[in-house]
Amino acid sequence: MENTVCKSENRKKFPSSPTVGIETRLIRLFLSILLVLAFIFFIGPWIAQAPFVKPLTTFIDERNIDAGALFYTEVEEFSDVDVYMRNTMNHAPQVHQTKP
Amino acid sequence: MDQTRPGQTPKGKSEEVITDAGKSRLSDLWKTEDYWAIWLGFLLLIAGVIIYLPRGPENLKKKSEKAEAVLAKEKERAPFKTIAWLEANDSIGKLKATDSDVGKRIKKFTGKPHSWRKNPLHAFYMNEEMATAEKKWATAKYELDKKNKAVPVALAKAEAAEAAAEAAGFKDEKLNKEASTAIAAWRDAKVKASTAKKKAKYKPFLQLPYLIGLMAAMAAFFGIGTWVMGRSILKFMLGFVFVFMLAVLACTAASQTTMQNLGIGYAAWAILFGLIISNTIGTPKWVKAAVQTEYFIKTGLVLLGAEILFGKILEIGIPGIFVAWVVTPIVLVTTYIFGQKVLKIGSKTLNITISADMSVCGVSAAIATAAACRAKKEELTLAVGLSLVFTSVMMIAMPAIIKAVGMTEVLGGAWMGGTIDATGAVAAAGAFLGDKALNVAATIKMIQNVLIGVIAFCVALYWCAKVDCVEGQRVTAMEIWYRFPKFVIGFILASIVFSLLAGCMSYGESFCLIDHGVIRGMSKIFRGWFFCLAFVSIGLATNFRELKEHFKGGKPLILYVCGQSFNLILTLTMAYIMFYLIFPHITENI
Numbered sequence: 001m002e003n004t005v006c007k008s009e010n011r012k013k014f015p016s017s018p019t020v021g022i023e024t025r026l027i028r029l030f031l032s033i034l035l036v037l038a039f040i041f042f043i044g045p046w047i048a049q050a051p052f053v054k055p056l057t058t059f060i061d062e063r064n065i066d067a068g069a070l071f072y073t074e075v076e077e078f079s080d081v082d083v084y085m086r087n088t089m090n091h092a093p094q095v096h097q098t099k100p
Numbered sequence: 101m102d103q104t105r106p107g108q109t110p111k112g113k114s115e116e117v118i119t120d121a122g123k124s125r126l127s128d129l130w131k132t133e134d135y136w137a138i139w140l141g142f143l144l145l146i147a148g149v150i151i152y153l154p155r156g157p158e159n160l161k162k163k164s165e166k167a168e169a170v171l172a173k174e175k176e177r178a179p180f181k182t183i184a185w186l187e188a189n190d191s192i193g194k195l196k197a198t199d200s201d202v203g204k205r206i207k208k209f210t211g212k213p214h215s216w217r218k219n220p221l222h223a224f225y226m227n228e229e230m231a232t233a234e235k236k237w238a239t240a241k242y243e244l245d246k247k248n249k250a251v252p253v254a255l256a257k258a259e260a261a262e263a264a265a266e267a268a269g270f271k272d273e274k275l276n277k278e279a280s281t282a283i284a285a286w287r288d289a290k291v292k293a294s295t296a297k298k299k300a301k302y303k304p305f306l307q308l309p310y311l312i313g314l315m316a317a318m319a320a321f322f323g324i325g326t327w328v329m330g331r332s333i334l335k336f337m338l339g340f341v342f343v344f345m346l347a348v349l350a351c352t353a354a355s356q357t358t359m360q361n362l363g364i365g366y367a368a369w370a371i372l373f374g375l376i377i378s379n380t381i382g383t384p385k386w387v388k389a390a391v392q393t394e395y396f397i398k399t400g401l402v403l404l405g406a407e408i409l410f411g412k413i414l415e416i417g418i419p420g421i422f423v424a425w426v427v428t429p430i431v432l433v434t435t436y437i438f439g440q441k442v443l444k445i446g447s448k449t450l451n452i453t454i455s456a457d458m459s460v461c462g463v464s465a466a467i468a469t470a471a472a473c474r475a476k477k478e479e480l481t482l483a484v485g486l487s488l489v490f491t492s493v494m495m496i497a498m499p500a501i502i503k504a505v506g507m508t509e510v511l512g513g514a515w516m517g518g519t520i521d522a523t524g525a526v527a528a529a530g531a532f533l534g535d536k537a538l539n540v541a542a543t544i545k546m547i548q549n550v551l552i553g554v555i556a557f558c559v560a561l562y563w564c565a566k567v568d569c570v571e572g573q574r575v576t577a578m579e580i581w582y583r584f585p586k587f588v589i590g591f592i593l594a595s596i597v598f599s600l601l602a603g604c605m606s607y608g609e610s611f612c613l614i615d616h617g618v619i620r621g622m623s624k625i626f627r628g629w630f631f632c633l634a635f636v637s638i639g640l641a642t643n644f645r646e647l648k649e650h651f652k653g654g655k656p657l658i659l660y661v662c663g664q665s666f667n668l669i670l671t672l673t674m675a676y677i678m679f680y681l682i683f684p685h686i687t688e689n690i
Contacts, residue, residue: 022381029380036353036372044358056496057361060528062242064295067495068354068365069524070463070631072546073407073624077527079616081542083193085415085690086607088539091171092689093179 124582133395136325138590141402145594148622149601155200156612164608167191178270180280183258186287192608197617209310210625212351215360223352224307231302238300247293254289258282287535315344318629322395332389339390343640346373347632363495363525366632367463368488371481374639383640393637397471398587400630401556403623404464405594408553409602409614415543417686419678423518424547427667427674431459432555435663443655448567449475453483454656456555458663461548462487462521467631468552472560472588473567477638478646484635486660487521495525499532510687513537514675517544519668536690540679553595560588 048057060067065077072078129135157163170188174181181189197203213223222230239245261282265275319340327333350370353359359369377383383391413421432455439451453475457466463484470480498520502512513530516537520526523545530541564583565575575583598618602610650656679687 025381029376032376032380036376040353040356040359044356044362044364048358048361052500053496056499056528056532057358059532060361061357062292062295062299063528063531064298065524065528065531066360066365067363067524067528068360068368068522069527070365070367070522071404071407071461071624072523072542072549073615073620074628075524075527075542077531077538078523078542078546079620080193081539082412082415082546082615083611084189085539085543087171087185087189087192088689089415089417089686091175091185093175093181093185 128586130328131330132586133325133329133392133398134586134590136329137395137398137402137587138593140321140325140399141405141590141594144403144622144626145406145598145618148618151202151206152197152200152617152621153613155197155202155617156609157195157197157199160195160609160612161606163195164192164606164612167608168606178262178265178276180276181283183255183262183283183286186283192611195608195612195616196620197613198621203617203621206621206625210314210629211307211310212366212628213307213311213348213355214305215355215357216352217357220352220356223355224311226302226304228304231304235300235302238302242296242299244293244296244300247289247296250289251286251293254282254286258286284535311348314629315341318344318633322392322399325395326392335386335389336392337390339387341390342384342387343390343633343636346370346377346636346640347629349373350632350636363492363522363528364488365522365524366628367484367635370632370635371484371639371642374636375481375642375644376639378640378642379644387640391637391640393477393634393641394471396630396634396637397467398585400627400634401468401471402587402590402594403627403630404468405553405591406598406623407619407627408550408595408599410550410595410599411603411610412550413547415546417683419514419675419683419686420543420547422678423514423671423675424544425551427518427670428459428548428551429555431663431667431670432456434666435459435659438662439655439659443659445655445659447476447479447650449473450479450482450650450656451659452559453479454486454659455663456559457483457487457521458490458660459667460551460555461523461545462491464523464549465552465555467634468556468591469559472556472585473563474585476650477642478650481638481642481647482650482656486656490660490664491520491522491525494520495522495529499529502533502537509534509536510540510679510690511672511675513540514544514679515668515672517541518548518671518675519664520545523549539690553592556588557592560585 047053063077066075069075167188170184174185174188178185198207214226216222222234226234258279261275261279265272265279268275270276319337322340323333323337326336347366347370350366350373353369353373354364354366413425435455435458436452439445439455440448445451449470452473453466453470456469457463459465460469466480466483466487469475470483494516498516499512502515507515512533513536516529516533517526517540520529520541526541526545527538530538533541561580561584564580568583569575598614602614605613
């Protein structure tokens, strides 16, 4: 039976029970957790400080932007842009009144 | 009960024959997940309408009309956006029903773990002393005092420059340009001060009791449907504790400031944590009853439907529609055909999910498409993984390339908005390039977000009518109805209802009550949690070995890279034609 994202009343398929012992499984879990912590506290900050990345990450930090947001309603900037662009399209200042 | 997926051959029957045994029953309304997703989703949306529609700020209509009047007056007065124009613009942006008492209480009760730097406990708890220390650190780091002092100075300069331009009757181009530059500098100072203020805002809090309360509320919320559908509610609620805790951990990881800055959101962490558990110690038996990916995703998608307001496609006029609604379907269909005919990807559902996530708007499009075509969990995981990796790369690379080649902000913004998958990354890359780039990029991405509804519906229809059947078989309308994933109807209906509701109000009212009321104060909050629960469930039910199987030969990666390359070329071409050749007057006003 397929393990689909959306199906109704179908049997769920889970990874089959590992054949390795409990100690090995716990060690794997522990190592995975260590890797995650290493990424969050060491590898991630190192990447963020890389010369080609730092200007952008510093900017994102200062502007308080959630760069991981999935949809426009999760990003505050989109709300400001929504208002601004709507007003720009509907109330654009008259640009051709000047002399050089 | 026949467990066959609609359109598949039941067990024991010949593989050559598809039995058209489709039947809709009245009991489906309370016995199937699709319908429960609709009932639960609409329950929250109706609650949102009841809560927020009567709770706009005092004199909402008057304030909105006053702002519109100022905008109309200022546009006639000067050939540039005056201080009064911008202040009227900002006043509309401050009208939010979520600022009401009940809105703040809902936000507090449903809040995710707070942002943290070095100490993960700060995601859940901060006492007075900790808050003061963090505030002191942030005030110094973000130079809050200096930025605050700069605003009135910049405003005074802007006012003087505008007065000089006005004295010349706004007919002196040099004075007008100086006034525009001074006003832009004031805006920049204001934004910097405002964001520094937010970064330095620390108050004592204790999140844990609210998270426990929220967990109980969600367990009960989903538990009702579980019970009526004939499953064990006790087993579900017990397992839900574990799933919810993993979701909270995922949100905690995502709220770490460096992870936020790198664009690694809760989706990635939720899948990862689920995968770690399932592929090391194994998903515990007592948790399995709550690993309900489909249930969480479908309910989340019905809520997402309400966030898709069709009025948004007109935000930037025809150029935006061409870049977002013409290029995107062309790229989607072309990439799919390429995957089928050239790469010969074995799974059509994997193909369409990757094509949608790459061409539309990343993870949210992947979820909707995967659900519509009944893709496998591993396929969605793969599509999401590819999207997140390339989003991070493009978020960093594209602004650098745009600056290096001297591309204009409008063109660069349109290019990024139409190609970078994740919405947050678009905001980051656009803002990094400049305000105009942000405005265009964000608008294009918003218009693409609206396309999700149409894509999900068309994919569901196409799959029911053409894919899920034997070649040459004629599928009747009733059979299509039987096979059609019903929650997509709830998704589309939510979108239509809220688009119409927003359309019946003035812009100011719909912005306040619908966008910053029902949507951001209800739908978005719960949709975010439900998707997080779904991603955790996907991880808990996914096998690394099966994931590797789907990646065999690297075809998904080749599909993504080729499709995205085509997307980059076509989007840039269309953006240039629309913004600079056909509608340059729209570009001038941005």
